[in-house]
Amino acid sequence: MTAALVSLTFRALLNRRRTLLLAALGGLLVLVAGIFRLGDPSTAEATRFTGRLAADFGLAVLLPLVTVIVGTAAVGSELDDGTIVYLLARPLPRWLIVLVKLAVTWLVATLLVAVPILIGGLVGTAGDSEIGIGYAVAAALGALEYAAVFLALSLVTSRALVVGLAYVVVWEGVVAGLFAGTRIVSVRQHALAVGDAIVGEGAVSAELALSVALLIGGAVVVLATALAIRRLTMVELRGETG
Amino acid sequence: MTVLALAGVSRWYGNVVAVNDVSFEVGPGITGLLGPNGAGKTTLLHLMAGFLAPSAGTVDLDGTPTWRHPEVYRGIGFVPEREAFYPFLTARQFVEASARLSGVADPRAATERAIATVGLADAADRGMSGYSKGMRQRAKVAAALVHDPPTLILDEPFNGMDPRQRLSMMDLLRAMAADGRTILFSSHILEEVERLSDRVLVVVAGRLAAAGDFRRIRRLMTDRPHQFTLRSSDDRRLAVELMAAPDVESVELRDGRLTLRTADYGALTRGIASAARRAGVTLYELRPADESLESVFSYLVRR
Structure with missing residues (x-):
């Protein structure tokens, strides 16, 4: 039962044209790193540029963009087009549906974000793996937190994509930049803290301690998942004609 | 033997009462749910299938409430009215996925059986996005009966079918009813309902206006x-x-x-x-x- 649910979720996410576009964005990151490499930069230059590329583009743009699109679609698109009925009419515990959707979303987002960051890091620094691995791990952990939040969001509102993008742009992009205190509830800052802790001399110094980031991030994942399970348990299907 | 029982069931959305104090039992055989558009047929079917919480009253399948008890779907097959399908699946893949999601022991064999039952074998490997409405309808029915449920709930199953498909679907439902299954369907194809149903439930403005044999209701x-x-x-x-x-x-x-x-x-x-x-x-x-x-x-x- 679980395997069928996993395969159905994968196919639904990977068959969307958007997912291909997102993969192209990941390719862009690798391409930029490669073009930079062609200029034969010094080691310090390469480390700085590649680190900025991974943090400012990979973690700050690619990661939220991919997770908001994939995360809100995992359940949200099925609620929209009515195919959710084919899952709800099966003897599947609702928590299992949510956990599988979350796991698949996480995996897809990791493939689309962490892998390009890893490859871009290796290409940009000519084989120095620290930046690539550091920010790839950060992206993978960030992907889990974002995925949990956006999955829950898609079960709370039918405009999850808009609300999710607003969170990313307004809260993480503007508010967290102006008010340092709000960074504690910014997924991007959690991911940056992880990347910074691994890379050491990070290109972008993180504002949060690793322990705080992991603790808050972990709590967000647990709470968002619990909310998503609760919401899916309460989902009602209304007819179109009554 | 499976009995789907509604006792004092009401459902409202805000101030709007969609279903108003409805009580009845549906047992083996074919029961037709009839009513004009907006009468509350789909709301009633969704309440019975456990997709809606009753605002008052209870809906039980053999004593187990259908709302928030996903395990009841081992015994229920549901065909939604809504034209929903996975555009990236063929009918065979869709039916097989449904079998696997229901935990059927031999999903491949169950899939072949269900596809043959609805007469879709020739087209089963084509993507469902290229199907006609009637073909999609049959694929939905195949998915609903792939786990061999004792209860089948169908919302407007004849929608979009041509007369020949309609007749074969009626034969199929009759054969399944003859096996002792409980079959409940809503439809606006009145003439066929009359020919198909052992029993009729008439819903008007959210209320159960009549229940029983059609001709007897008429005489009464x-x-x-x-x-x-x-x-x-x-x-x-x-x-x-x-x-x-x-x-x-x-x-x-x-x-x-x-x-x-x-x-x-x-x-x-x-x-x-x-x-x-x-x-x-x-x-x-x-x-x-x-x-x-x-x-x-x-x-x-x-x-």
């Missing part, structure tokens, strides 16, 4: 005049003769068609032949003009 409504159209060798003379008959309420001759209304179905059908003989008229045709479910509906709605 004794205060409702029955209407007949007649053709004879001399309609005018027959009309004069019939006007004198005690059970006849009215006689109308318009556009060359003789229509009469009576409060007593039995007395009229027994007496009409002798009335024709007395008038010296040959009776060619006597046809009940309103024995369709549509007329029963409109009568119930008016009442």
Whole structure:
């Protein structure tokens, strides 16, 4: 039962044209790193540029963009087009549906974000793996937190994509930049803290301690998942004609 | 034997009452759920299938509430009215995924069986996005019965089917009912409902207006005049003769068609032949003009 649910979720996410576009964005990151490499930069230059590329583009743009699109679609698109009925009419515990959707979303987002960051890091620094691995791990952990939040969001509102993008742009992009205190509830800052802790001399110094980031991030994942399970348990299907 | 039981079920959305204090039981055999658009048929089916929480009352499948008990879906097959399908799956993949999601022991074999049952074998490997509405409908039915459920709930299953597909779907439902399954379906194809259902539930404005055998419901409504159209060798003379008959309420001759209304179905059908003989008229045709479910509906709605 679980395997069928996993395969159905994968196919639904990977068959969307958007997912291909997102993969192209990941390719862009690798391409930029490669073009930079062609200029034969010094080691310090390469480390700085590649680190900025991974943090400012990979973690700050690619990661939220991919997770908001994939995360809100995992359940949200099925609620929209009515195919959710084919899952709800099966003897599947609702928590299992949510956990599988979350796991698949996480995996897809990791493939689309962490892998390009890893490859871009290796290409940009000519084989120095620290930046690539550091920010790839950060992206993978960030992907889990974002995925949990956006999955829950898609079960709370039918405009999850808009609300999710607003969170990313307004809260993480503007508010967290102006008010340092709000960074504690910014997924991007959690991911940056992880990347910074691994890379050491990070290109972008993180504002949060690793322990705080992991603790808050972990709590967000647990709470968002619990909310998503609760919401899916309460989902009602209304007819179109009554 | 499976029994789906509703007791005092109401469902409202804010101030709007969609289903109002409905109680009935559905057992083995075919039950048709009928009502005009917006009467609450889909709401009622969704309540029964556990996709909606009752605002009041209980919906049980053999004693287990259907709402928030996903395990009941081992015993329920559901065909939604909504035209929802996975555009990236073929019908065979869709049915097989449904079998696997239900934990069927041999999903491949169950899939082949279900696809053969709905007569979709030739097209099963084509993507469902290229299907006609009727084909998608059959794929949905195959997915609903792939785990061999004792209860089948179908929301407008004949939608989009051509007459031949409709007949074969009716045969299929009859065969499944003969196996002792509980089958409940809603439909607006009244003539077929009449031919298919052992039992009819009539829903009007969220209330259960009538339940039971269609013809018996019809007879029970004794205060409702029955209407007949007649053709004879001399309609005018027959009309004069019939006007004198005690059970006849009215006689109308318009556009060359003789229509009469009576409060007593039995007395009229027994007496009409002798009335024709007395008038010296040959009776060619006597046809009940309103024995369709549509007329029963409109009568119930008016009442």
